[in-house]
Amino acid sequence: MTIVAVWLNPRPVGDLFIALAGGEDVAAGRLTRPDTWSFVTQGACWINQNWGSGFILYLVNRGFGYAGLLILKFALISGCAFFIILLMRSRQIPHVLSVVLASLCLLGISRYLDLRPNLFSLLIVPLFVWIIFISREKPGLLWWSIPAEAIWANVHGGFVLGLALLLAWAAASLLASICDRRKVINKSTITAIVVFMAACMVACLSPFGLTNLVFPFDMLKPTIWKGVREWRPIWIPEKDPVSIYVFIGFLLTLHSLLFARFVHYGCPRGNRIEKAAENGGKEQSLRMLIFDILVVAASTTMAVSSKRFIPLSTLLMLPVWGGQIRWAISLAKWRAFPWYANGLALVALAAMIPDHFRYYSAPEPNATQSTFFEKMHRVNFRFPADLAAFVNANSISGNMLNFWDWEGFLRWKCPRIKVFVGGRAQQVYTEEACMTYLDLLYGKCDIGKLEEYGIRLIALPTIGKEYRRIVEKAVNEKSWIVIYEDAISILLIDYRWAPFQSIVGKAIEKKLLFPNAFAQTKSIEIWNSCLKYKTDIVCPK
Numbered sequence: 287m288t289i290v291a292v293w294l295n296p297r298p299v300g301d302l303f304i305a306l307a308g309g310e311d312v313a314a315g316r317l318t319r320p321d322t323w324s325f326v327t328q329g330a331c332w333i334n335q336n337w338g339s340g341f342i343l344y345l346v347n348r349g350f351g352y353a354g355l356l357i358l359k360f361a362l363i364s365g366c367a368f369f370i371i372l373l374m375r376s377r378q379i380p381h382v383l384s385v386v387l388a389s390l391c392l393l394g395i396s397r398y399l400d401l402r403p404n405l406f407s408l409l410i411v412p413l414f415v416w417i418i419f420i421s422r423e424k425p426g427l428l429w430w431s432i433p434a435e436a437i438w439a440n441v442h443g444g445f446v447l448g449l450a451l452l453l454a455w456a457a458a459s460l461l462a463s464i465c466d467r468r469k470v471i472n473k474s475t476i477t478a479i480v481v482f483m484a485a486c487m488v489a490c491l492s493p494f495g496l497t498n499l500v501f502p503f504d505m506l507k508p509t510i511w512k513g514v515r516e517w518r519p520i521w522i523p524e525k526d527p528v529s530i531y532v533f534i535g536f537l538l539t540l541h542s543l544l545f546a547r548f549v550h551y552g553c554p555r556g557n558r559i560e561k562a563a564e565n566g567g568k569e570q571s572l573r574m575l576i577f578d579i580l581v582v583a584a585s586t587t588m589a590v591s592s593k594r595f596i597p598l599s600t601l602l603m604l605p606v607w608g609g610q611i612r613w614a615i616s617l618a619k620w621r622a623f624p625w626y627a628n629g630l631a632l633v634a635l636a637a638m639i640p641d642h643f644r645y646y647s648a649p650e651p652n653a654t655q656s657t658f659f660e661k662m663h664r665v666n667f668r669f670p671a672d673l674a675a676f677v678n679a680n681s682i683s684g685n686m687l688n689f690w691d692w693e694g695f696l697r698w699k700c701p702r703i704k705v706f707v708g709g710r711a712q713q714v715y716t717e718e719a720c721m722t723y724l725d726l727l728y729g730k731c732d733i734g735k736l737e738e739y740g741i742r743l744i745a746l747p748t749i750g751k752e753y754r755r756i757v758e759k760a761v762n763e764k765s766w767i768v769i770y771e772d773a774i775s776i777l778l779i780d781y782r783w784a785p786f787q788s789i790v791g792k793a794i795e796k797k798l799l800f801p802n803a804f805a806q807t808k809s810i811e812i813w814n815s816c817l818k819y820k821t822d823i824v825c826p827k
Contacts, residue, residue: 288367288388289360289363291393291396291638291642292392293359293399294646294662295642296645296646296661296662296663297662297664298663298664298667298668298669299401299402300669300691300692301694302400302401302402303669303694303695303697304340304693304694304697304710305336305339305340305402305694306340306343306694307323307694307697307698308332308334308337308341308344309340309341309342309343309345310698311332311334312341312344313345318331323704323710324708324715325685325705325706325740326706326715326719326739327715330714331714332713332714333497333498333713333714334710335442335445335492335501335713336403336441336442337440337493338437338440338441339403339406339441339442342358342441352658352660355401358401359401362401362405362408362409365409366408366409367388369409369416370387370388370391370392370412370601370604371384371385372412372416373412373415374608376416376419376605377605377608377609379609379611379612380612383608387604387607387611391600391601391604393638395408395596396638398596398597403441404442404444404597406438406442407442407445407447407598410437410441410444410448411444411447411598411602412601413434414431414434414451417431418577419605421474421477422474422570425477428455428478428481429481431448431452431481431485432481432484434448435449435452435488435489436488436489436491439488439491439492439498439499440491440492444598446489446499446502447598447602448485449482449485449486451581452482452485453482454577454580454584455478458573458574458576458577458580460478460479462573462576463475465572486499581602581606582603582606585598585599585603586603645661646661666774667774668691669695670689670696670745670775671699672802672805673772673774673775673777675699675801676770676777676799676800676801677700677703677777678699678700679799679800679801680789680799682702682743682786682789683703683785684704685706685739685741685743686703686704686705686742686744687723687726687727687743687745687756688703688705688745688746689747689753690707690708691708692705693705693707693709694709696745706719706723706741707720722735727746727752727756728755728756729755729756729759733756733759733760737780742780742785742786743777743780744756744760744766744777744778745776745777745778746775747774747776748771748772748774748776757776757778760778761778765780765782766778766779766780767781767813768809768812768813769789769798769809771805771809771812772804772808772809793813796810
């Protein structure tokens with residue numbers, strides 16, 4: 287039930303369309319070649335570390351349509367839940383508690399479980415940590431992390447997390463051996479170090495070679511890209527801060543329990559409990575404790591520095607949290623805790639399901655009828671679906687000042703349009719291009735910049751006063767006019783540009799093709815109002 291509720295969670299995902307369009311590039315043989323999406327990249331190559339997942343999404347969509355993508359999303363979320371439970375069981379956490387904590391985890395990160403490349407990382411993370419855990423007794427099993435890392439390095443940039451986990455495991459093995467006053471270099475330590483080095487090498491087995499391994503670390507540098515919404519630190523407020531507060535509570539609880547366990551480890555009774563819990567001697571239990579501390583420290587740093595890392599951090603810390611709960615239960619003998627936690631999960635589900643029912647059963651005002659897939663991804667509410675249909679129907683092309691979140695959607699639906707910048711961010715764009723984009727978008731620079739960049743189209747949301755500035759400046763000061771508007775988007779064209787003369791003529795003669803009656807009525811109404819003061823517009827012969 288939890289998986290279904292999370293799967294049904296409606297979320298607008300611009301990265302999905304970036305992945306689909308990127309997958310189409312892979313199929314067309316454009317991977318590692320000069321970028322063809324934007325007019326500001328100047329031949330730069332898009333470092334598309336998500337090329338594998340994008341290609342999978344593209345093939346599924348091409349073979350099975352939107353229904354196939356829905357099934358794939360369900361399969362990925364189900365796989366994530368399965369590996370979470372498997373991971374928890376490997377820490378000797380009772381089955382009931384494992385299932386309940388997995389449910390709570392999925393509900394907690396449901397806003398991040400979108401159909402995009404990141405979902406592949408959320409599937410691989412619990413699998414990867416599970417491989418590490420089961421190698422405690424048989425170090426040779428750690429070699430299974432190599433094929434997992436090879437796949438991960440080609441489906442999502444989060445693969446560097448796998449390298450960090452292997453490094454933490456090697457460090458924990460080495461420190462545990464030193465603290466136990468045995469051989470510093472034992473079989474487990476040697477295996478962990480060699481596997482880590484091998485994983486670094488297979489991470490380069492990508493179309494981008496060594497750049498694939500180095501590029502994620504360049505993204506850690508302080509740049510303008512830190513201002514992107516999902517890259518912002520955790521302390522910057524949001525419209526819906528509840529999930530952030532829940533995560534902070536989760537962090538505080540985990541750190542308190544981990545500190546208590548670390549203190550308790552020194553007493554004789556604590557040692558007996560730790561050894562029994564980990565089914566091993568002092569060295570193994572100490573290795574797990576050190577690994578837990580390293581993982582929690584790194585995960586906390588990741589989550590605090592960027593909201594994007596909250597789901598990955600939650601998955602990494604969940605088995606640690608489960609271990610602390612199991613440890614606390616063994617001390618307090620509170621056997622009923624799993625059932626209380628199960629009640630909490632049921633309450634969360636009870637709150638989600640009615641909202642889903644109301645959303646999917648509600649009619650869509652002023653919009654084309656959506657498919658189930660489009661409704662799940664809020665296509666007709668957050669993306670210019672009708673505008674794209676209008677552009678294609680009237681064979682409109684050119685350089686466009688686009689809304690950031692629409693880059694992938696416009697490329698997927700209107701490949702003849704050249705966008706400015708968007709969600710691919712530092713993977714292909716320069717900071718200078720982004721600064722110019724922001725200045726134009728918020729009306730902070732001269733409108734002549736549009737002509738300097740050869741921009742002949744502007745597509746922005748109809749909501750938001752900050753986006754209206756550039757629209758008003760363009761219409762009032764230069765040769766721009768609104769050619770299309772609906773409930774979601776607005777499209778302006780430079781009507782003096784020669785290739786658009788035929789479009790202007792069709793608009794005057796009311797021969798433009800529109801996706802629906804609402805868009806036609808609204809567009810003609812605003813066009814007629816613009817004609818009152820655009821006296822230089824004449825119908826071409």
